[in-house]
Amino acid sequence: MPPKASTKRWVPVNRAASASESHGRGEGHPATGRVSLHPGAPLQQRVAPKKDTKQWVPVNRPGASHRSGGCDRDADRLSALPDALLHHIMSFLKAWEVVRTCVLSRRWRHLWESVACIDLRVGQGDYDETPEDFPEFVRQLACRREASAPVDTIRVRSSNVDDAYDEEDSKLWIRAAIKRGARVIHIVGHRNGLASLEHTAFVSCHLKILKLSYALLDDKILRQLSSQLILTMFKCQINVNLCIAAQNLVLLRCISPITQAPSFKNIGSLVTGTVILDDYSFTDDFEDFSKDELDETTDDDESNDSNRKYMNRYGFGVPQKEWISYKDGHDYGSDFDSDDCTYEYSEIANDGFSGDGNNSSNDVNRPAYSENSGHNGNKILGGHNILQSLANATNLELLADAGEIKCSKDDVRVHKVAHLFTANGVPVKKIFVRRTGSTHLRSEKIMKDLARHELEFWGNDEL
Amino acid sequence: MEVDKGKGEAEETRKVAEADRDTVTLKSSDGKLFEVSKEAAARLSTVLAGMIAGGSIDDNGTDLKQIGSEALENVVDYCNKHANSIPSAALISSSISFNTAPFKEPEEWERKFVDRLSHDALFDLVEAANFLGMERLLDVTCHKISEMMKGKSPDQIREVFNIKNDYTKEELEEIRQELAWAFYDD
Numbered sequence: 042m043p044p045k046a047s048t049k050r051w052v053p054v055n056r057a058a059s060a061s062e063s064h065g066r067g068e069g070h071p072a073t074g075r076v077s078l079h080p081g082a083p084l085q086q087r088v089a090p091k092k093d094t095k096q097w098v099p100v101n102r103p104g105a106s107h108r109s110g111g112c113d114r115d116a117d118r119l120s121a122l123p124d125a126l127l128h129h130i131m132s133f134l135k136a137w138e139v140v141r142t143c144v145l146s147r148r149w150r151h152l153w154e155s156v157a158c159i160d161l162r163v164g165q166g167d168y169d170e171t172p173e174d175f176p177e178f179v180r181q182l183a184c185r186r187e188a189s190a191p192v193d194t195i196r197v198r199s200s201n202v203d204d205a206y207d208e209e210d211s212k213l214w215i216r217a218a219i220k221r222g223a224r225v226i227h228i229v230g231h232r233n234g235l236a237s238l239e240h241t242a243f244v245s246c247h248l249k250i251l252k253l254s255y256a257l258l259d260d261k262i263l264r265q266l267s268s269q270l271i272l273t274m275f276k277c278q279i280n281v282n283l284c285i286a287a288q289n290l291v292l293l294r295c296i297s298p299i300t301q302a303p304s305f306k307n308i309g310s311l312v313t314g315t316v317i318l319d320d321y322s323f324t325d326d327f328e329d330f331s332k333d334e335l336d337e338t339t340d341d342d343e344s345n346d347s348n349r350k351y352m353n354r355y356g357f358g359v360p361q362k363e364w365i366s367y368k369d370g371h372d373y374g375s376d377f378d379s380d381d382c383t384y385e386y387s388e389i390a391n392d393g394f395s396g397d398g399n400n401s402s403n404d405v406n407r408p409a410y411s412e413n414s415g416h417n418g419n420k421i422l423g424g425h426n427i428l429q430s431l432a433n434a435t436n437l438e439l440l441a442d443a444g445e446i447k448c449s450k451d452d453v454r455v456h457k458v459a460h461l462f463t464a465n466g467v468p469v470k471k472i473f474v475r476r477t478g479s480t481h482l483r484s485e486k487i488m489k490d491l492a493r494h495e496l497e498f499w500g501n502d503e504l
Numbered sequence: 505m506e507v508d509k510g511k512g513e514a515e516e517t518r519k520v521a522e523a524d525r526d527t528v529t530l531k532s533s534d535g536k537l538f539e540v541s542k543e544a545a546a547r548l549s550t551v552l553a554g555m556i557a558g559g560s561i562d563d564n565g566t567d568l569k570q571i572g573s574e575a576l577e578n579v580v581d582y583c584n585k586h587a588n589s590i591p592s593a594a595l596i597s598s599s600i601s602f603n604t605a606p607f608k609e610p611e612e613w614e615r616k617f618v619d620r621l622s623h624d625a626l627f628d629l630v631e632a633a634n635f636l637g638m639e640r641l642l643d644v645t646c647h648k649i650s651e652m653m654k655g656k657s658p659d660q661i662r663e664v665f666n667i668k669n670d671y672t673k674e675e676l677e678e679i680r681q682e683l684a685w686a687f688y689d690d
Contacts (some may be wrong), residue, residue, distance in 0.1 A: 118627035119649065119665040126646065133650035140686035144658045144679055145667050170655070172686055181685040201561060 120148045124155075132158035132194070136182060137172055155190035161214060162198040162229055163205065175205040179214055192218050194225035199236030199256070222247040230255030235278050253277050342436065529558065530580070531565030532573035544583040550637035570635045575628035578621065582641055585613055610644045618648040 117125075131139045131153065139153045139160075161179060163171050172178035195218035200208045214223030224247055236256040243251055252274040273294040283339060527539045547552040555561050568576060612616070621629060626645060633641040653661050662669055671679070680687065 115666055116624075117666045117668060118624065122627075122630065122668055126630065126642075129642065130646045130653075133647050138654065140683060141658065142653075143683060144671070145662060146525060146670050148667075167690075170687060170688060176687070178685050210552055287562050289607075481528060 043356040059084075119144065124152065127152055128156050131156045135160050135162070135164075135170075137170065137178060140182065151187075152189040155184065156186075157191050157193035158196075158225075159192060159194065159218070160196040161211075162196050163201055164198075171205070175201070176210050179206075179210070183217060192221040192223050194227070195223050196227040196229070198229045198231060199238075200231055200234060202231060207335070211236075219243070219245045219248065224248065225252075227252040228254070228256060511574055525563070528552065529563065529565045530576060531567050532571055532576040533564075533569050534573050536573040536576070537572075537578045538576050540580045540583045541587060542586045548583055548586060548638050548640060550639070552636060564689045571632045572628060574625060575632040578625065578629050579632050579636065579638070579641070582617060582638075585617060586640075598668050614644045615648075617675075618645055 056084045067498075077247070081124045119130075127149075131142065136159050139156050143153055159182070163175070181417075195215065197214055199211050200206070213226065214224040218226065222245070226243065226248060228236055228238065228252075236253070238253070238256055238258070248270060249273045250273075252275070254277070256274070256277045258274070258277050270290050271292040271294075272290055273296070275294075275296045277295075296489075526542050528542050528545050530538045530540060532538065542556060546556050555566065560566075571579070618626060618629075628649060630642065630645045630649070632638075633645055652664055656664065663666065669676075
């Protein structure tokens with residue numbers, strides 16, 4: 042920045058500039074002006090250091106030409122945005138990037154102090170960027186930011202591979218954020234170590250969205266979920282029989298749980314719930330799979346290439362208009378009995394598992410899950426817990442009264458799902474398949490769309 | 505399914521005055537008319553939703569004096585594309601999920617949509633989205649801008665956005681010292 046002293050002199054010009062609207066109206070005026078005023082422009086530009094030209098640019102930026110949609114090439118459109126929008130933009134940056142914007146110009150001097158979204162996740166690409174003493178950075182950030190500014194969102198990686206900080210640090214930050222009334226908490230484990238959350242209690246009436254990725258969950262952690270909450274669990278390992286009992290859970294996403302699915306209780310206020318299971322989630326092969334998976338996954342679980350991984354997934358929806366549920370004996374009538382497209386599953390049950398039954402190598406319906414009851418340390422749990430998930434769908438079902446399996450009867454998944462239900466004690470007679478007139482293709486499309494949509498909506502929202 | 509259409513469409517200033525129109529006509533600051541589906545407008549823009557609900561939509565073109573025709577064309581284009589690309593509208597529009605769900609990454613088509621915009625068009629669109637209360641579009645555009653800042657040195661950021669460094673050398677030095685904790689030693 043060579044012309045330091047002189048830059049200063051230009052400040053008032055800038056300030057006053059907004060008043061001189063005449064410039065702003067002239068579309069492209071500054072740009073052409075620069076060229077035509079200097080007949081030798083090309084040469085000069087080549088000679089003059091780029092930054093210098095830029096430094097002086099603001100003379101030409103009477104700015105505020107927005108309304109005319111002018112192509113004022115030299116205008117600083119960014120700084121001209123209102124604080125709220127700049128804060129919004131900054132909410133997509135990592136915390137240290139946010140703080141560093143203060144050196145850009147006076148306009149930016151104090152903006153960082155009141156950004157409500159604090160993203161402390163150190164990703165793989167960030168290592169040469171992050172402040173050296175990370176805990177110190179967070180401490181300073183906490184005490185130097187505007188005291189009255191709310192903390193809306195905090196995103197934390199539970200620990201750091203380089204030992205820049207450890208879980209105690211991250212727990213401290215989360216607690217601090219909860220104290221400040223954070224509305225959104227996002228905790229990401231590490232590919233080399235799932236986040237353990239034993240002593241983190243998410244008790245807060247402000248907490249509205251809790252997102253856990255690569256976290257290790259057990260019964261105690263989520264016991265006290267309070268307030269109207271949206272809970273997303275992305276690739277969380279669920280060890281002991283986890284029962285999520287949260288009266289106020291509004292929206293639940295459980296995406297690719299590892300080892301077993303949680304069961305749900307008392308979720309009467311749930312409006313939308315989705316459980317997405319991997320083909321492999323509940324098979325003997327899971328252990329191996331999980332290693333691969335965790336190793337190759339980038340730290341930020343939003344990696345786009347995870348698209349592919351989603352293709353073999355089931356969407357288990359339990360909300361109003363979601364994808365799969367079952368009707369309990371006593372109330373299926375309302376929707377089902379008048380529909381001649383509906384038939385009992387038993388009618389087509391024999392079609393299943395022939396031929397393409399082994400479509401996917403890891404079949405949820407493996408006998409592996411039928412017996413286990415969760416006491417065997419390494420045994421992979423399956424059906425029983427899905428049982429709980431879905432048997433509790435009686436609870437869910439209160440809200441899901443138009444449930445249906447949306448795929449063609451040719452689709453092997455129908456049988457898998459049906460098998461799942463029967464294995465979980467739902468009599469075959471109570472499972473109905475409604476034919477919607479859809480062709481195999483159409484239903485495949487629906488499933489694909491669902492998978493894609495799910496991915497986009499939840500798999501990718503990490504940033 | 506994503507046909508790249510609907511750009512010129514709006515230009516044809518058809519003044520259909522049918523009673524049960526399912527589109528609304530919007531008028532840019534420079535007087536151009538654009539049509540957009542009522543459903544999409546109401547779903548994507550809180551401001552338009554309010555106007556539709558409040559009956560303050562003018563069949564001959566609702567005046568949006570803050571928004572130039574280029575930006576408005578992009579807004580309409582976005583609405584059309586959005587309507588075409590959502591596999592399950594039920595999920596999206598289900599009351600809570602959309603308003604309170606955390607930001608989700610732009611979808612592929614949204615990325616393309618903002619990537620093709622010129623610098624100025626991008627900012628015009630940010631302002632239009634802000635003005636119209638289009639939360640998602642605002643997210644996508646702001647996210648795009650944040651990506652233009654990511655991984656860049658202050659000098660590089662200034663260059664991209666034409667930000668004038670109006671600090672003196674001494675001031676800058678002072679700030680760097682005061683906030684040394686936030687910088688990587690270089």
